Amino acid sequence: xxxxxxxxxxxxAAGTGEEERGERSLLALRTAVVAEHPALADILPRCAxxxxxxxxxxDIALDDAELIDVLPPFAGG
Numbered sequence: 001x002x003x004x005x006x007x008x009x010x011x012x013a014a015g016t017g018e019e020e021r022g023e024r025s026l027l028a029l030r031t032a033v034v035a036e037h038p039a040l041a042d043i044l045p046r047c048a049x050x051x052x053x054x055x056x057x058x059d060i061a062l063d064d065a066e067l068i069d070v071l072p073p074f075a076g077g
Contacts, residue, residue: 002065004029009072010047013039021068026051027059029068047072 001020011017014037023029026049034041049056050069062068 002029002062002068004033004068004070006070007072008074009043010040010070013037013043014070015039023062025059025061026056029062043072044070 001022003018004021005018006014006016014033021029021032023032030044034044048069048071050067050071051060051062051065052067053069
């Protein structure tokens, strides 16, 4: 199982700050979380996704992943 943490607007859209997931690829994870949390459909494409601390785009295997962070764009400065 992989722990997924949602931050800020992503947590609000998911209705949780954290959950355990069993998907085997990042694409499968994205598809599953949007199916379970439809409000993520608008924000997830704009989010940075870190897999074990490394920003990841596209699809990768999650076989050994322990932690995924979903970070929406932040404003400020």
